[in-house]
Each structure stands twice: as C-alpha cells, then as structure tokens.
Amino acid sequence: MPETLASRRSFKATEIAPEHRVEADAALEILLDTALEPIVDMVLTARDGAYEALSHDGSVRFSRDESGSFKVVSTTGINPLAEQTTDHLVGLDAEHADLHPHRSSNSYPHAYLMTAQLFDSPASPDLCVIHSASHNWEDQGGHLGEHGSIGIVQARAPWIIAGKGVRNLGVAPMAAKLVDVAPTLCELMGVAPHADGCHLLMQDGEVRNDVLDLSGGRPKHVVGFLFDGTNSNVLYDMAARGEAPNVARLIEMGTAFGHGAMSALPTITLANHTSILTGAFPGHHGILNNAWYDRRQNKQVITNSPATWPTAMENLNTGAETLFEAVRRTWANAFTASIDEPCDNGADFSTFHFFRRGEVPPIPKSPEGLPFVTERFVRPSKDYAWASVVDHMGAEQAVGVWTGHYRDESYPLPRFMWVNFTLTDAAMHEGGPHSEMAAASVRDSDARLGAVLEAIENRGVFDDCAFTLVADHGMEESDRTCNGDWDVTLRAHGINARDEAYSFLYFGVPTTTK
Ligand SMILES: [Zn+2]
Structure with a gap:
C-alpha cells in the first residue's frame, strides 16, 4: 500500500523491549479476552x-519497506484493519444508522x-x-461523546478551505488527512519550500493542489479556525440547514472535504x-x-492541561516547523x-505569551451577559460556561488584532492568524455530538x-484573504451502558x-493510579 510520507524520511519502529515481552503477552491475553x-x-x-x-477475533502483522509502503506479513482470523475506506459513514443518516459501529462494520482510514x-x-x-466505538468512560464525568480511536467517526474531522486562491467546489466527496492542512496552506500562501521540495521541515502531509487555484494570485492573509472536537457530519449538516451561516459562507466561498480530514493516532x-x-x-x-x-527521561509528560498549555511546545521535536515559523522564514517582516x-x-x-510573561488578561468570572x-x-x-469564557476571550483577541488594537497595543495586519x-469539544463531549448542547x-x-x-471585512482586506476551518479529531456518541476500564x-x-x-500501556516503568 503506497502510503508514503512527503519528506521521505525513514524511521525505525520502537519495539517492545525483550525484558517486557512476557508481561506484554500476558496483558494482551487479558485485553483480547471475551470479557x-x-x-x-x-x-x-x-x-x-x-x-x-x-x-478478539483476528489480527494482522504488517511491515513498512524502504520506500515507506506497507505490506501485510500475515493475518489470523479477521484482519481488524482490512477496512480503511474514507467514505464510510458519511452524512448524519449513515452515522445514526450505525451509531456505535462494531469493528465488523467500522473503517480505519490509513490504519x-x-x-x-x-x-x-x-x-x-x-x-x-484502541477503545471500541461503544465505550463510554463513565469515570470521566459522564461524558457521552468520545474520541481517541482511529475508527472513522472518531478520526474524521471537518476541513473547509475558502477564499482567494481556493477552488469553489462546495461540499465535495473528497477526504484528506489533517497533516495535509499545513502544507496546503503553505502552498496557498507561497511559503518557500525547503531543499527537499517540502514546505515544512518535518512534513508528512501533502499539498492538496486539487482544492487550490492560484491563477488569480495568492491571498495576502490566511486565517485558520479550529473548532475543537467537532463532528464533521454534524457541522456540515448544520451549515446546510442554515444553523451555522458563517460556516456555510466559508463553504460557499470554497471547498469542504465532505469525507473529512483524518486525524492521526491517537485522535487526541x-x-x-x-x-x-x-x-x-x-x-x-x-x-x-x-x-x-518518556522512558529516556523517566518521567510522565502532560501537555494538554490548563497548567501545561503555555509550555507544552517544549516537548516539540527540534526540526518540527510550525506554520508561524515557516511564514517568518519566508517573509522576515x-x-x-x-x-x-x-x-x-x-x-x-x-x-x-501572555501566560508565559505573567500578563494574563482579566478573565470574566461568568459568561452571562457575554455575546x-x-x-x-x-x-x-x-x-460549557468555562469554554464560553475562553472562546469569548479568543474572539475578542482575534477581532482586536484585525481592528489593529488589543489591550493598549497596536498590531499590523496578520499575514497568518x-x-x-x-466550546465545541466541551459540548460534544458532555452532551454527545448529536445533542442540543452540541448544536x-x-x-x-x-x-x-x-x-x-x-x-476582517471592516479592515477592507476580506477579498485578499483565504480561510480554513478544521477540527483536531471527530466525536462519536458512545453507549452510556458500555463502561469499564481495562486498567x-x-x-x-x-x-x-x-x-x-487511557490508552498508552508501558511495562517496566513506575505504575500510576488514576
Ligand atoms: Zn480536541
């Protein structure tokens, strides 16, 4: 299967250490048992x-060759990763008809x-x-929506790209991967490629030229929006029904990947x-x-918590280049x-930066009264209350920067924002993706x-802008009665x-209690 990486680097798999094999085998026997x-x-x-x-009912062994392509070495019973189609469970009706798809009716894109x-x-x-589509983590506050799996509903994020330099295809029957977003935006903006032809230093994704049309020139400004944890079928349906007019406007101005953009494992x-x-x-x-x-440093690393967000990128590998850095590398000013x-x-x-400098803006105590x-x-x-406050402050910053002023500072027009x-993640977790709260x-x-x-319109630069809207993973409605913890x-x-x-098992390191 030709699933190669854009930058053609070669990697070596980290295998289970010999001294942990016996324990891992014993764990596998329990994890794959009927119970x-x-x-x-x-x-x-x-x-x-x-x-x-x-x-439980089959396995697959597969290898990666020098070119990066995958080959099945052997299977027993039913190969759990055999179904990798990206157009499975597209649309709300299809998703509702198989709300908690079992392996036998699920798909695992690019597995x-x-x-x-x-x-x-x-x-x-x-x-x-990989937890099942039904599985509900009852001990995580009774949330109904779940993600983390590479099953298609949890992996599928919406991706819309619109505006100057983008083809106008509406909701198109196409799929992508989330790693394609940055290379595609780089090509759209005209970011300078590296010697290997890739736009980013450590690039796995590819430029989706099929959604670009640069014949009329490139946009001077690109603005990306991330609606965390948004179920793709729900978002496109609401846009089509007039319930999300601004999302619908972006779709009308460009292209939505109707089959979604696939999040990477873990879909977190x-x-x-x-x-x-x-x-x-x-x-x-x-x-x-x-x-x-992290075995090398003998320590637990936590990146996604309010306490660690400001410093999370200290764990980024050197060589991984962000879009912000790529823009700066191309246009110094x-x-x-x-x-x-x-x-x-x-x-x-x-x-x-405000957090790292200890200059956090005043945070409203309650979202009541906020627009x-x-x-x-x-x-x-x-x-819902907390995320509403956070997103209100985010919108206020974005609007402030586009107007040119935020908290007594003046800002030039952003090349990239x-x-x-x-809020979408908070609500789709709590109520499930198909709830009133999610809507x-x-x-x-x-x-x-x-x-x-x-x-942006008020600054008079809207026609020189391109936009993208994406989520970081999907959200699947779990079965409240399907609980339990393999741990x-x-x-x-x-x-x-x-x-x-709740998914990464390590042997031979200090254990933790949850
Ligand atoms: Zn998320």
Whole structure:
C-alpha cells in the first residue's frame, strides 16, 4: 500500500523491549479476552520487525519497506484493519444508522500508516489500546461523546478551505488527512519550500493542489479556525440547514472535504493540533498525546492541561516547523498571530505569551451577559460556561488584532492568524455530538467566527484573504451502558502496566493510579 510520507524520511519502529515481552503477552491475553471485548476494539504494538493490530477475533502483522509502503506479513482470523475506506459513514443518516459501529462494520482510514507513525516515537507505548466505538468512560464525568480511536467517526474531522486562491467546489466527496492542512496552506500562501521540495521541515502531509487555484494570485492573509472536537457530519449538516451561516459562507466561498480530514493516532487534542500546524504526525513531531511516559527521561509528560498549555511546545521535536515559523522564514517582516493555540512556536502574537510573561488578561468570572453565549447550557454545565469564557476571550483577541488594537497595543495586519475555539469539544463531549448542547456550541462558535470575519471585512482586506476551518479529531456518541476500564482488569490479574491517557500501556516503568 503506497502510503508514503512527503519528506521521505525513514524511521525505525520502537519495539517492545525483550525484558517486557512476557508481561506484554500476558496483558494482551487479558485485553483480547471475551470479557473486555465490548470496550477493547483492538490493541496495536510493534515487535519482531513488524507492526501488529490484535483484536478478539483476528489480527494482522504488517511491515513498512524502504520506500515507506506497507505490506501485510500475515493475518489470523479477521484482519481488524482490512477496512480503511474514507467514505464510510458519511452524512448524519449513515452515522445514526450505525451509531456505535462494531469493528465488523467500522473503517480505519490509513490504519497502517497511523500505527507506524506512533511507534516511530521513542516514547511510544508498548501497547496502544484502541477503545471500541461503544465505550463510554463513565469515570470521566459522564461524558457521552468520545474520541481517541482511529475508527472513522472518531478520526474524521471537518476541513473547509475558502477564499482567494481556493477552488469553489462546495461540499465535495473528497477526504484528506489533517497533516495535509499545513502544507496546503503553505502552498496557498507561497511559503518557500525547503531543499527537499517540502514546505515544512518535518512534513508528512501533502499539498492538496486539487482544492487550490492560484491563477488569480495568492491571498495576502490566511486565517485558520479550529473548532475543537467537532463532528464533521454534524457541522456540515448544520451549515446546510442554515444553523451555522458563517460556516456555510466559508463553504460557499470554497471547498469542504465532505469525507473529512483524518486525524492521526491517537485522535487526541494536542497531538493533532500540532499535526495540523506542523504537517507532521504525532510520532514524528513529538507531542505524542495529551499525556505519555518518556522512558529516556523517566518521567510522565502532560501537555494538554490548563497548567501545561503555555509550555507544552517544549516537548516539540527540534526540526518540527510550525506554520508561524515557516511564514517568518519566508517573509522576515510578516506578522503572525496565534489565538488560544498551544502550538504557537514562532507566532508574534500568542495568547500563551501572555501566560508565559505573567500578563494574563482579566478573565470574566461568568459568561452571562457575554455575546454569542447560549445561556441555557451555561448554568447546568461548568464546562460549557468555562469554554464560553475562553472562546469569548479568543474572539475578542482575534477581532482586536484585525481592528489593529488589543489591550493598549497596536498590531499590523496578520499575514497568518490561527484561532482555536474549544466550546465545541466541551459540548460534544458532555452532551454527545448529536445533542442540543452540541448544536448550541456550533451556533455560538459560528457567531464568534462571524465576528472575526466581520472585523476582517471592516479592515477592507476580506477579498485578499483565504480561510480554513478544521477540527483536531471527530466525536462519536458512545453507549452510556458500555463502561469499564481495562486498567482495573489488568491490575486484578496482577499485571503492572502504566496506563497513560487511557490508552498508552508501558511495562517496566513506575505504575500510576488514576
Ligand atoms: Zn480536541
């Protein structure tokens, strides 16, 4: 299967160390047993010169050759990664008809590539547990929406690209990968390529020339919006029904990947924010998950928490270049802005600069009275309230920068701006992607998007802008009755595994209690 990386670098898989093989085998036996089948979709690992995906009813071993292509070495029973189509469960009707798809009716886009890139990291786990589509982490506050798996609904993010230099195809029957976003924006802007022809230093994704038309010139300004955790089918449906008019406006001005842009394993927030902004996979850029264990330094690394966002990029591998850095490398005087985005290396204006400098702007105590807030969800939901405040402040910064002034500072017009909104993730987790709360979060975020678009129009540069809107992963409705934690079962069997971020199992390191 020709799934090669743009920059043609070669990587070596990190395999389970020989001294941990016996324990890993014992853990696999328990994880793949009938008792855990409802919550464990499959387990991924690398050993004996190949990658493996093992499930209750079958397994596959596959290898990567010099050119980066994948070859199946052997299978037992049903190959759990056999189905990799990107057009599965497209549209709300299809998603509702199979709300918690079992392996046998699910699809795992680019699964060989997604597995291999994870084990390219020296900090990769010994075993990566993929939870089932039904599985609900009841101990995480009773959330209904889930992600993390490479099953298609959890992996599928929306991706819209619009404006100057972009083809106008509307919602098109096409798929992409999130690592394609940064290279495509680089080509759209005219970022200078490196010697290997790639626009970014550590580039796994490719330029999607099929959505670009540069015959009328390139945009002077590019603005990206990230609606964290937004289910692609839900967003496109709401845009089509007039419930998200600003999103619909972007689609009318450009192209939406109707089959989505696939998030990388693990389909988790900071790993994929960083993939979107660097064009590299998590196993290559080094932000491997929201949390993981670094064997080389004997320590737990946590990147995605309010306490660690400002410094999360200290864990980025040297050589991973962000869009902000690529713009600066090409145009020394270009001004770039990163709004509420932890992956902000090289940005001139960044929300997290304020945190690092100890100059956090005054944070409203409550979202009540702020614009674009659906009040009926603010009182019952702490997460909805907090994310509404955060996104309000984000929109305020973005609008401020476009007007030229924010907090007593003046700013030039941004060459590139990235705006991260979090409310959609909070609401789609809590209520599930198909809930009223999720729809409200899309409406609120759409209104904030509209405020930023209006500020750009008021500066008179709208026609010289291109826009993109993307999410970092999908969101799948879990089954509230399908609970459980494999960690508990493993412990009950005397297996000492360290489970990081509810999926990365490490052996032979200090274990942790959750
Ligand atoms: Zn996320």
